[in-house]
Each structure stands twice: as C-alpha cells, then as structure tokens.
Amino acid sequence: MGKRIEKVLVANRGEIALRVVRTLKEMGIASVAVYAEQDRESQYVSMADEAYLLSGDTYKDTYLNEELMLEILRRSGADAVHPGYGFLSEVASFAEKVAAAGAVWIGPSPKALTDLGDKITARRVATRAKVPPVPGLSESATDIHALFDFAHTHGFPIMMKRTDGGGGHGITIVRNDDELRGFYLNHDSLQGGDLKEYFIERFIDKARHVETQCGRDSHGNFTVYSTRDCTVQRRNQKLIEEAPAPFLDESVIRQLTQYSGNLFEAVDYVGLGTCEFMVTPQNKVYFLEVNPRLQVEHTVS
Template identity: 50%
Template sequence: MATTQAARPFHRVLVANRGEIAVRVLRAAHDADLTGIAIYAEQDRDSLFVSLADEAYSLNGSSAKDTYLNIDRILDIAKQCHAEAIHPGYGFLSESDEFAQRVIDAGLVWIGPSPQAIATLGNKVAARHIATLVGAPLAPGTVDPVTSVEEIEDFARTAGMPIAIKAAFGGGGKGLKIAHRFDEIPEAFESATREAIASFGRGECFVEKYLDHPRHVETQCLADMYGDVTIISTRDCSLQRRNQKLVEEAPAPFLSDEQHRLLVESSKALLHEAGYVGAGTCEFLLSTDGTISFLEVNTRLQVEHTVSEEVTGIDLVCEQFRIAAGGHVPDTDATAHGHAFEFRINAEDPAHDFMPQTGTITRYHEPGGPGVRVDSGVEEGDSVAPAFDSLLAKLVVTGPTRAVALARARRALAEYTIDGITTVLPFHRAIVNEPAFIGSEQGFSVYTRWIENDFANTLKSPDDATVQLAQPAKQSTELHTAIIELNGRRVSLRFPEGFLDNAITSGMQTVASAASPAPTRYRQQSANNSGGPAALAHNPGDVLAPMGGTVVKESVHVSDVVHEGDSLLVIESMKMEQIVRAPHAGTVTAMLVKFGDTFATGQPLLTIK
C-alpha cells in the first residue's frame, strides 16, 4: 500500500546516480549547506563526482544492475551513512515508482514526485488518458498497449504511415522506433519491446501517428505539495539522433503567442490532474502545420534543465530540495531573460552515425569567458567504458539574444578540447553555422530527424594520433595518496615518499596494496574497453564491431545464407541499440560472439564467406 510523504527538513542527501548529474546535485547540496553523499560502481571509484562528495560509499559491483539499479544496496548504504533524503538524478531509478516508494517506506525524504504520480505519468498510455481528460492536444494513437504486429498494422492502415512505436514505461528515447513502411513494423516492434525491457523492466508498447517533420518543444515545470504549478521556461530540443537529444535551447524560439499559451496551459492542467510535486517536464511535438501534440511527462529533472536555469536565474536542484522540504513554488510563472543553448558532449563519433566510443581522455580543456558554463563529469585521465551512457559533459552558453548566444557558442566550442576519445564536438561546431539551425521567422527548419535525413554530414573522424590510449602522467616525488575503503566508505590517505616501504616492513600490506599515486587521474584502460586506433587481428570475411558493447540478439547462425543488408546481430552500448548488418552476401561460417558477450570496437563478431 502506498504511503504519502510528509514535508520535513533534511541535512544529509544521498545522490543515487553518477557522472555529471551526480556532480551537479552534489554542488547544489553544498550551495544549500547540505551534506552530499555519493555512491559508486567499481569503475567510478576515482571519478570526479566521488571526489566532490562529502562522503562516498562503494556499491560493490560494476554493472548497472548490480549498482545504480540495485535498490536494496542503495537503501542499505543510506541506512549505514544515516542519509535523510535521496536525490535520484536522471536515468537509472529516477522514474521508478518502486524505488520512490521504498525510499519513503524507509523513512527517508524522496526528492521527486510521489510514487503514484511517477507510476501514472510514467505509463504513457495512462498519461494519454490524462491528456485527453484535461483537453491537451494529442496525435492519433492506440488507447491501450499493443500486443502484436497485426494490431500495429491495423492502426497504421487507419492512421497512415509513418508511425511511432513507443515503450509505455520510460523515456529518453529508449524503446522508441519509427516505421516508415509496413515491412519495417515487425523489426521495429521487436526492437522497441526489447529496449523497453532492458531499460525499464517492462516491454509494453503503444503506437502513435508520427507527425510530419515535428519539432520537439517542452515546458520546465515546478509543482509543490499545496497544488500550485509554475512554468519556468519553454525549451526546444529538436536536434536529436536515435530519438535522443543533442542540442537544447531556452526559451523555445519561433513560437506564436497562441502556441506558447497552449503549451503552458496544457502543462499546468496535466500536472494539476496528476497531483504532481517537484520538478518535471511536459513534452510536446510541434508539426510543420502548427499542430501541437502531447508527447509525455518526464517525472524527474531533465538533462537540459541548465538552459532554463540560465535564462531565469533559478537553481532547479535547490528548488527540488526546497519543495521536498515543504516549500512553495513561486506565485507566477518565471520570465526568461536572454537565450541559452546546451550542447551535450557525448563520447560518440558523428562521422560514423554517432557510434558510442570508449577510451581514455588524454587531454581535457574546458572553455571559459562570458556566458559559458560547463557541467562536466570527467577530467583528464578518465577512462570511458561502455557500461553506462555516453554523456561526458554539457556546454551551456548564454547571451542577451539568441544571436549573441550563438556567437559565444561558436567561440566556446572552438576552445573546447578533448583528446584520446572521439566526441560530438565536430558536429556541434558545424551545427552553430547551419542556416537551418541559425534560423529566422522563415528559415528555422530543424526537426527531430533532421540529423538523419537532412544534415549534410561531411564530418571526419579524428586522426589516429589524436585518439590513443592515455600515457601515465609525470608522478610527484613528494606525496602519494592511498584510497581505501572502511566498511564500504571511501577514505583518502596521503603520505610522504618512502612511507610504504616502512609500512610494508611493519606488516601493513593491506594499506600498501590499496595505494596509488596522487597527482594523476590516469586509469589503465582494459583491452575490453578499447577505444584506440589499434585494429584487432581479423581474417577476410570477418564482420567487425562498429563499437564496443554487448550482444543482445543473434539474428543468424552458422551455415545461414545472408544477403547484403540483412540483420546479423543486435548490439547494445551506452544504452543504445545498433543493428549489425551484412556488408555483403554469403554464408555465415563462424559465430565469434554469442548472446551476452561483450566485445571491443573493431573486434570480429562473425565471419561471412
């Protein structure tokens, strides 16, 4: 039975996440004079967010399932460290009603909406019912989840193609597949279901008419436990690849007054009806003919919350803390001043279909100057592995006008340097000079699949000399640091040169084995996470992995005859699925990987002769 959460103050906040969002929340906790507590997987032991925390505790695992998705372990640590509240960040368990309920049942403050609101709005079918009830605009779609390809085909015959097959539970582009032709429906349905199960634990999907060249627009909302809802800003998030955002801006440009009014009023009505509390985002599609259609409600803080903060001066994470402790939202909607862009700095190769990349960051230099903010989760020497998503940092640029913000963005992107791993920086440098993105009242023409369909991608991958494994930095000869764990808590010890020699002879082998040099953040990259240029040995006919990852489906077997373009394997890396297709016709003579195997970029997967 669900229990409600009473407002009460708290002082110790556990951040149930990693990477740049963990850094963001921990910094806000310090600004609010709260104690920030981190939890970490083994590969995150030396990450920036861990070093910034007041306290840090090991999750004793390396996979997402064993760490950041492990509710029992997270709550055990919360009890051990006497946490009073939990902030889930975004991704992982941030939209899990089960996690929210168990946090509340454990006597902790859940910094987010109620479990009931998460469950209702997290079910996109139920959210569509609420949208219908309050009169929010909606594209044609199935009333309930679909159970078969035939059911989807029946809908498509009525509504017309293209259609969107969407996971009923979850968001962030996971479990969302577009079918433009009838023969694409079976594979799209299967893939959407599989991604939904992998990402959210449930595979139900519904179907919706896919709008023509739609923009993605949204509202950043705050709601308190007294029934009040306020709108912080609108945003445009139309530049996407694989249905996941790359560039966002606030406020959403080139909207009519009527479109803005409809977005604001629909958002308030939706959250009122759902009894929502906390920060949330209402998302909509805006078609070329001006039609607006409700998409979903994200029951958490969004990656792109930064642009709303920059144009309003409102710290949304601190507002989450305040609302969870019983605070009121402002009486009136916020007013935007100026314009802001966010550029997601992902470890992906834009020259090769934005394939996720792994490797070690050998050089890292952030831009600065007026209007520039960087929310980063990495530093020089960090390794990027395929276990988690590809987001490294976010560059946020603000100016008094959209044109000034774009000019500053060009300068900041030119200054940003990341070597050792391929990133999307070349794409961002190109996009800020694209007429379709620069726009005008007549010329702003980007939409959610503009990158795949219209972007003239002439980008090139960096030279091999740039993408290489890290070399250990020069070591200090004065002080060293040992990172040890006491009852699961991360503790840092500093000691002078030669101390270990004495410690070993004194029988302190445990301390000695845990020691590592202090001044560098270099971590040796394992062979399984290879992101460098060195090609793995292979034979003629071998099909090579386009990225490091895991096999989630085998479509062929030894002795199968395949044609060029046939699906061979489905692989997953950094939460993204990719179909490996036959480069030529032939017979499969060897399967070099199987379901569940992990592999490196360039590793042979199977052989076709």
C-alpha cells in the same frame, strides 16, 4: 511547515551527483555520496560530507542496487534521497521503499512515476487532463483490425511505438497495409513476440518537437522555467537543443504552459520534470510524453 531536511543521500554518480552535492553545500545541508570502485577518485566523492563504497562490478550491483542504497540510507542517517537522473530516478519501487524507510524522496511520487512512465498510461493521463495527445489508440496493439481501422481512418504513414521506449528507440514508421501486416506478424504475441508492448499513433510530418522544463512543489505551485526546441534529430534522437524554443507564437507558448500545468496537476506531480509536445506548422499542439525526473538536458534551459 514540513520538517527540515538535514542530510541527503545522492543516489547517483558523475556530473549530476557533483551538482547536487554542490547545491546541498550551498544550502547548508549535509551530503552523502555513493561510489563504485571506478569512481573512487571522482570530485563528487571528495566534496561530499560522507561517502560509501558500492561493492560490485556492474551497475546492477552498484548504482541500480536498491537494497544496497537503502542500507546506506540507514547507515548514514540521511533523511532524504536525491536520485538525480537515470539509474533509480524513475523506479517507483525504490521511491516507495525510501518513503517506507521514513526518508523524503526528492522527486515525483511512486504513483506519478508509474502513471507517466508508460506511454499508454501517460496518454490516458493526458486525455483526463484535457491535453490532446497525438492521435492514436491508448491501448496495446493486439487487435490487427483496430490497427487497420485506425490507419485507414487517419491515413499512412503511422507509427508503432513501444510503451517503454525512450531516447528515440522503439519507433517503427509503417507506410502501407503490407508493412502494417508484416509488423503485426513479426511481433505477434501468440508467437512469443512483444506486440503487447506497442501502440499506434499517427505520424505527424514536418512538426517541431518542443519541450517544457517544468517544476511543481508540494503546495501546488507550478512554473515553466523555459521551453526547449529539440527538432533537429537523427534516427529520432536529439542532436541539438535550444532554449527558449525560438519563433514560437505567443498562443502556442500559452498552450504549452497550460497543458504542462494540467499534466502535472493530474498526477499531483512534485519536483522537476519535462513535458514533450509536437507543434505543427498550423500551431496545433499535441502531447507526446512526460519525463518524470530531472533530465540530463535541463542545463540547456
């Protein structure tokens, strides 16, 4: 039996902080809120058992301030930290510091955050877990010959994606040799560009974007709570999400569940997270990424 958690520092603000505080209250666990001056009158602050002011005018000074959060962790005597989503929820260094302070980090381990937080390393995790990623090269796009070889083997269009991209950002569709050469020259690292931050993937047209909302505990018990369809997008940003994803073949649902379990198992994932996949019209399932945190759209599921 693990030690019972008595008091949780909620290192976030707004709706997610409120929902965590409410849940802690229902569970009989004390809550510690943090707030910047502009959030002083927020409901989550008044509902928490304790609340501490984060002095500063910017997010960097307040909700992204690791040392200030750790100071409040010590002052409050909290024995666990819930990071919510956004802010410090995917910062491995903060998770490490929380553990070093003797508190429980409610979320994936620092190693899981690191392995899944970068799209190239996440592709390597998927390959190791026997989950097929979208065809691509799991390495930085620094060799133009390798890029042309890939494009000519798989055909245009292809995608250049930033390793740290998210929310639809950092994606460039390339449709021919000239565009690929132009992309390479515009981002050339030798000229001070950011080419090493990109990798190449095949562009899959007319596929559905389907996610699994998953959870795994410290004993290795895993579940998919629901699928979500987020195919309706504008500029690669999701507009509509529907749960469960409609009109999925049973074989696809089994694949999504198996692949998601494999991914979580591969990094000994603990907590809630989202696995993202492309599902082709031929019911082929390809891995995209894992979001190693509670996602804002989990309420859809």
